[in-house]
Amino acid sequence: MPVTPIRRRWKSLALATSAVLVGLSVPALTASSAGAATTTGTAATAGSTAAYDDTYYADALGKSGPALKDSLHTIISDQTKLSYSAVWDALKVTDQDPNNSGNVILLYSGISRSKSLNGGDSGDWNREHVWAKSHGDFGTSTGPGTDLHHLRPEDVQVNSIRGNKDFDNGGSSFGNSGGSLTDSDSFEPRDAVKGDVARMILYMAVRYEGTDGWPDLEPNDSVTNGTSPYHGRLSVLKQWHQEDPPSAFEQRRNEVIYDSYQHNRNPFIDHPEWVESIW
Numbered sequence: 001m002p003v004t005p006i007r008r009r010w011k012s013l014a015l016a017t018s019a020v021l022v023g024l025s026v027p028a029l030t031a032s033s034a035g036a037a038t039t040t041g042t043a044a045t046a047g048s049t050a051a052y053d054d055t056y057y058a059d060a061l062g063k064s065g066p067a068l069k070d071s072l073h074t075i076i077s078d079q080t081k082l083s084y085s086a087v088w089d090a091l092k093v094t095d096q097d098p099n100n101s102g103n104v105i106l107l108y109s110g111i112s113r114s115k116s117l118n119g120g121d122s123g124d125w126n127r128e129h130v131w132a133k134s135h136g137d138f139g140t141s142t143g144p145g146t147d148l149h150h151l152r153p154e155d156v157q158v159n160s161i162r163g164n165k166d167f168d169n170g171g172s173s174f175g176n177s178g179g180s181l182t183d184s185d186s187f188e189p190r191d192a193v194k195g196d197v198a199r200m201i202l203y204m205a206v207r208y209e210g211t212d213g214w215p216d217l218e219p220n221d222s223v224t225n226g227t228s229p230y231h232g233r234l235s236v237l238k239q240w241h242q243e244d245p246p247s248a249f250e251q252r253r254n255e256v257i258y259d260s261y262q263h264n265r266n267p268f269i270d271h272p273e274w275v276e277s278i279w
């Protein structure tokens with residue numbers, strides 16, 4: 001039976017609060033992992049910022065492992081797609097600084113920078129592909145290269161330093177790092193976005209299964225993936241997912257993409273326990 005997503009308004013606070021209680025009752029009862037418990041607590045504290053409606057996931061609820069992944073793939077593949085040029089304006093909304101509506105927050109740097117400084121010069125911010133676009137070589141035509149769920153504003157030079165490295169622990173600081181580290185073959189984001197990065201990579205793995213003209217993207221435990229459609233390191237990403245559960249900023253971002261742009265969701269922000277179920 002096709003699932004009809006319920007397009008709940010972000011600003012419907014009363015409805016949102018009740019949706020939190022209803023929506024989270026299912027994972028709270030069925031999952032016992034520390035991640036799920038943490039997230040339930042976070043969501044309850046955060047109130048309206050954590051709201052979603054589990055009707056969206058109706059076909060996936062109760063499933064696990066490959067069956068869950070397959071069901072989520074079907075659900076989240078029903079989406080609107082953006083052009084690469086449209087991504088600029090979308091990021092100004094999805095990544096707006098909660099404390100300054102004229103700015104965006106840069107993912108790895110943690111810097112708040114003027115929305116108007118989007119571009120390619122030193123001091124500008126540009127469109128970082130968290131799943132490095134060379135991993136599968138999908139470029140920037142409409143598809144995975146324009147999928148807002150893994151695109152984030154980042155300082156031009158920091159974006160270049162990250163390059164197409166896999167994610168792993170370790171390395172040295174650099175200019176505007178914000179606490180992020182890098183070495184010759186990997187990149188470690190600052191603590192506050194480690195889980196965000198993990199959930200973005202795992203979203204891409206479920207969304208892109210090689211069925212729609214794009215490569216089948218999958219996580220693995222390597223830091224030498226090059227142009228293969230893989231991204232590492234899975235064991236580290238899972239650890240980061242546990243250490244850094246979804247924040248209000250990340251949950252709002254998921255809502256904005258769902259409500260205003262792509263009309264699909266990152267399941268691992270809504271149901272953190274599904275990471276362990278699939279991987």
Ligand SMILES: [Ca+2]
Pocket residue numbers: 191192193194195196244245246247250
């Ligand atoms: Ca985070």
Ligand SMILES: [Ca+2]
Pocket residue numbers: 204205206207208209210216217218
């Ligand atoms: Ca995949």
